[in-house]
Amino acid sequence: MRASLWRFAAATVLGISLAASYGCGKRAVATVNGEKITQDAFYKRLQRQPVAPNVPFPPPIETQAATIVLDQMIREALFLQLAEKEGVMPDQAQIDERKKELNGALNDRGQDLATLLNRSGMSHKELDERLKPELAQMNVLAKYVKVTDEEVRKAYDDATKALPADQKYRSAFYLPESAKVFIIQCASRNKIMEAKKQLDQGMSFGVAAEKYSEDENTNKNRGEIPGWVNKPDPVRPAPQGTPPEFFQKVFSMSKGQTSEPFRVRVPLPNGQVSEQWLIVRVEDKKPARMQPFEHVKGVIRDRILQQKASQDQKLVKMFTDLRPDAKIEVLLPNYKEVFARVQENLQKQQTITEKAITGGSGGTAAPAAPGGGQ
Secondary structure, eight states: OOOOOOOOOOOOOOOOOOOOOOOTTOOEEEEETTEEEEHHHHHHHHHTOOOOTTOOSSOOGGGSHHHHHHHHHHHHHHHHHHHHHHTOOOOHHHHHHHHHHHHHHHHTTTOOHHHHHHHHTOOHHHHHHHHHHHHHHHHHHHHHSOOOHHHHHHHHHHHHTTSOGGGGGGSTTEEOOEEEEEEEEESSHHHHHHHHHHHHTTOOHHHHHHHHOOOHHHHTTTTBOSSOEEOOOSSSOOOTTOOHHHHHHHTTSOTTOBOOOEEEEEEOTTSOEEEEEEEEEEEEEEOOEEOOHHHHHHHHHHHHHHHHHTTOHHHHHHHHHHTTTSOEEEOOGGGHHHHHHHHHHHHHHHHHHHHHHHTOTTOOSOOOOTTOOO
16 A cells, blocks of 8 residues: 555544434433433434544443443533523524634634534534533533633733743644645656656646656645645644655745655554655645634633632532432433443532532542533
8 A cells, every 4th residue: 555645634623512402202312301312313423423543342331432422412411401490501692603713713724614514414503502512511600600801811811922932832822834735746756757847847736646646645636635734843743654854845845836856754554664755835834823812712711611610619519419410311221230330429429529518527539620521
């Protein structure tokens, strides 16, 4: 198999929770305080659950995808129910604002929300439903904890402007120098030189890539590496297996420039190395920069909310009690037992946390932050 440099396909984590959806007359896989988590919603979620590499097969039931997905959906259903009880259910305007911010953050990285949704087969309506539990949780916290615009702005400035120039890459909002790159990759020098000759005689780069490039992942895209290639730094290292000479060449070039043929050594999965020849074209470049405040202010506000809420004992107890006090019935036969154990352990943890909060004996562990994992 030919070695490939195609390591840069966008794999953006949207950072959103997935919501349970409810339907009349649809079979339930579980109920949460009498409300159904439908079979359709469960299996749709299950189809998109990522698989962890190097897990034993079959994995223990506690780490199986179905257990993880159902646990998430139960938790999210509880968030929605709590927000409804507290009178702070997210409305469409809030959902649209979060999507606008999310799209801006994606645009910062050369992507867009519409394209990602299309690739995943997800509709805007489905995305709206998936955003609701996270927003519901934040709305409950915001009802009891105040975060000012000044606090949010200061947190952004501390994470961006306060850093020394040579340490900017450490910021969570740093966007490294990036390039839009096209390549022609060949195993032999003779073939790459023939491609270079055709380029010099006026053949377009895309046509030459289709005709000469042996990289199967970019050949069909006229040599285009999908997304943007980021300049590696200590926080964001190069993708494993990509030769450093590639980055050295790309980030020494100007926008619109095409390189001379050069040789690289590409590591193969079997531990061997394949020598390859490349011609690189830098179609566009973006300088290193920080994400705009408007694209990240919601994320910052949520983070501050959670930090403050973790110090509020009443809020901690509200979220600590949420799952143990709920009436949860799991209807999937294979998973009833594991969720019964989860519920039993949560009841025990609830008792310990209550003692810690009230100053009683037997509880020394610090309570978990609201909305945190089990």
